[in-house]
Amino acid sequence: MLKKKKVVPSAEPPSEEAIRAWLIANIANVVNLDPGRIDIHQTFDNYGLDSLQAVSLSGDLENWLNREVSPTVVWDYPTVEMLARHLSKDHVNGQPAESQLEKGTD
Numbered sequence: 001m002l003k004k005k006k007v008v009p010s011a012e013p014p015s016e017e018a019i020r021a022w023l024i025a026n027i028a029n030v031v032n033l034d035p036g037r038i039d040i041h042q043t044f045d046n047y048g049l050d051s052l053q054a055v056s057l058s059g060d061l062e063n064w065l066n067r068e069v070s071p072t073v074v075w076d077y078p079t080v081e082m083l084a085r086h087l088s089k090d091h092v093n094g095q096p097a098e099s100q101l102e103k104g105t106d
Helices: 016-031 051-065 080-089 097-104
Strands: none
Touching: 016 051, 016 080
């Protein structure tokens, strides 16, 4: 069994590129593929990611991002590109997007 690296969350949320790189590395590790073989436009199920692995991936994302991530996020955004874009857009200027919307309505 591979030992997972402990990642200390930064004060600033990761960029879309950082999330994409994290997803590629972690999916490659889970499905035992070279990261270079992960196509960000292919769906996760094309790599044989089963439901247990997908839920585990969402939990790992939650820990890495240090915020709540839905266990179904991998099905809602089924490619690396879609998921990275979604997760990076959830935050604006280091704050959850919904709190930025609230500030704009004052």
